[in-house]
Amino acid sequence: MAADIRKLIVILDETRKEMGREVKPPTRRAVAIAVIANPFAGRYAEKLDDLTDIGDELGATLGRACVQALGIRPAQAESYGKAAIVGEAGELEHAAAILHPELGASLRKAVEKGAALVPSAKKMGGPGTPIDVPLGHKDAAFVRSHFDAIEARVSDAPRANEIVVAVAVTDSGRPLARVGGLQKHEIKGEDGLR
Amino acid sequence: MIDVRRTLIQVETIHHEFGPPPAKPQRRGAILSVIANPYAGRYEPDILPMMEALNPLGVEMARRLVEAIGVPPEGIEGYGKGAIVGSAGELEHGALWHVPGGYGMREVLGWKNGKAGGNAKAIVPSTKKVGGPGARLDVPVTHINASYVRSHFDAIEVGVPGHPRADEMVVVLVMTTGPRVHERVGGLRASDVKGEDGLR
Numbered sequence: 001m002a003a004d005i006r007k008l009i010v011i012l013d014e015t016r017k018e019m020g021r022e023v024k025p026p027t028r029r030a031v032a033i034a035v036i037a038n039p040f041a042g043r044y045a046e047k048l049d050d051l052t053d054i055g056d057e058l059g060a061t062l063g064r065a066c067v068q069a070l071g072i073r074p075a076q077a078e079s080y081g082k083a084a085i086v087g088e089a090g091e092l093e094h095a096a097a098i099l100h101p102e103l104g105a106s107l108r109k110a111v112e113k114g115a116a117l118v119p120s121a122k123k124m125g126g127p128g129t130p131i132d133v134p135l136g137h138k139d140a141a142f143v144r145s146h147f148d149a150i151e152a153r154v155s156d157a158p159r160a161n162e163i164v165v166a167v168a169v170t171d172s173g174r175p176l177a178r179v180g181g182l183q184k185h186e187i188k189g190e191d192g193l194r
Numbered sequence: 195m196i197d198v199r200r201t202l203i204q205v206e207t208i209h210h211e212f213g214p215p216p217a218k219p220q221r222r223g224a225i226l227s228v229i230a231n232p233y234a235g236r237y238e239p240d241i242l243p244m245m246e247a248l249n250p251l252g253v254e255m256a257r258r259l260v261e262a263i264g265v266p267p268e269g270i271e272g273y274g275k276g277a278i279v280g281s282a283g284e285l286e287h288g289a290l291w292h293v294p295g296g297y298g299m300r301e302v303l304g305w306k307n308g309k310a311g312g313n314a315k316a317i318v319p320s321t322k323k324v325g326g327p328g329a330r331l332d333v334p335v336t337h338i339n340a341s342y343v344r345s346h347f348d349a350i351e352v353g354v355p356g357h358p359r360a361d362e363m364v365v366v367l368v369m370t371t372g373p374r375v376h377e378r379v380g381g382l383r384a385s386d387v388k389g390e391d392g393l394r
Contacts, residue, residue: 008207012262013354017199069203069262128351155351 001050003057004037006162009154012069018175027172031133031152032065034058034165041089041161048097056102058165063110066169077111078184079146081168082118083133085125087158095122098165108138111169115192116141125164128155133168139189144181145173195247197230199362202354203262213376221371223263224333224352225255226364234282234361245290248365252298255367260302265371267303268313271384272346272370275299276333277322280358288322291365295320299367303338316341316392327356333368339389344381345373 009032016026036058039050059082067074082103084095099120108114119134119141130153137143152166173184188194205223209215229251233241260267275295277288296318304314319334319341330353337343350368358364373384388394 006209006211008209010205012201012203014201014203015199016201017197069205151355 001039001053003034003054005034006037007035007154007157008065009033010065010069013150015175021176023175025172027170027175028070029135029150029168029170030066030069031150031166031168032062032069033152033154034062035154035157036163036165038087038090038094038161038163040094041087048094051094051097052101055098056106058098059103059106059167060110062165062167063107063169066167067110070169070171072171074110074112076171077138077169078172079135079148079170080107080111080114080118080138081120081133081135081149082107083121083131083152083166085123085129085131085158085164087160087162088124088126089160090163092122092124094163098163107167111138113189114138115189117192125158127157127159128153131166133166135168135170137184137187139192140182140187141193142182143173143184143187144179145177145184148174195232195244196251198227198251199230200228200354200357202226203258204352205262208375211375216375218372220373220375221263221265222350222368223259224350224366224368225259225262226352226354226366227251227255228354228357228362228364231280231283231287231361231363233287234280241287241290245293248290248294249297251365252294253301256298256302259367259369263369263371269371270303270369271338271372272335272348273299273303273314273318273338274333274335274350274368275318275320276331276352276366278325278329278331278358278364279322280360280362281324281326282360283324283363285322285324287363291322292320295365295367313338315339315389325358327359329353329358331366333366335368335370337384337387339392340382340387341393342382343384343387344379345377345384346370348374
């Protein structure tokens with residue numbers, strides 16, 4: 001089942017200075033958000049495959065939109081994350097059906113490689129509910145400089161029968177990251193962890 | 195004088211709002227720049243130097259916004275502007291954005307060779323407030339050539355998580371490519387605009 005997308009929002013966030021210091025190059029983060037109809041709003045459905053198909057579609061659509069907004073080649077993406085907000089006529093499991101079975105695989109195609117788990121968040125909410133999309137390095141989850149989160153919200157969604165789905169991609173870690181740990185140039189990128 | 199710390203660009207593509215989808219989806223975009231407020235924490239009688247200094251930022255923001263929306267300048271039909279002043283500043287500092295914000299958009303959308311004559315004849319609607327980090331602002335939108343075009347009255351909610359800090363300001367420009375997605379409350383049509391006085 002194809003997603004009925006009411007709105008698509010892409011946000012590019014570029015930090016040039018932090019605490020009076022230049023951030024060179026600027027850290028750049030993108031989050032792409034789709035507002036979609038929830039085909040299971042208002043009823044219990046045992047099989048949620050339609051939402052899983054939608055997740056597959058949106059991993060590609062939203063992942064590509066982020067890469068395009070960043071103006072990078074897919075391989076230059078450094079971290080990623082995903083999240084969903086389910087409108088009140090749905091259930092939390094609907095977010096799980098979108099986010100977990102397929103979305104990660106199509107997102108990984110959009111950013112190339114992606115050995116690491118895609119960190120995620122989900123919640124129920126109404127119009128304007130914000131969600132903090134967690135971010136982690138795409139090839140090695142332990143890269144400490146890339147643990148981050150980016151806020152996503154849509155002022156008029158989700159309505160009761162809708163779901164807000166967000167995918168975030170960056171080409172950088174936190175500005176002025178300096179709390180040690182595994183560095184991005186040290187990663188092996190084989191097991192998704194280090 | 196102008197110290198840009200962070201930029202946030204947001205582009206929304208609206209396919210429908212539960213009614214018949216228009217042939218061309220509506221696009222609405224916003225660009226927000228987080229800048230240092232050089233007057234934070236004190237009363238400065240003469241703040242006009244900053245207004246002049248903001249002109250290049252207004253032009254740069256307008257250009258980046260049109261590019262992000264992905265249409266030529268002629269494809270922009272609505273606009274608006276706003277400012278959020280951090281808590282160590284005053285509302286009047288936000289008022290510094292009126293001229294350079296409008297100037298930047300006219301430079302990109304309307305003027306030809308430095309002269310008025312093209313698009314962007316209408317006053318740019320605006321709003322401003324003092325707010326803390328993450329404060330949201332509903333930026334009003336009206337038609338670029340005639341303020342009374344009813345189909346284009348709109349507003350876009352914006353904000354930057356974590357900003358403005360006390361010594362910062364967030365300055366905002368917004369643009370749209372068309373009317374509200376299912377506009378149907380009548381009034382002056384965009385196609386009937388005379389475009390002489392910026393109102394009708």
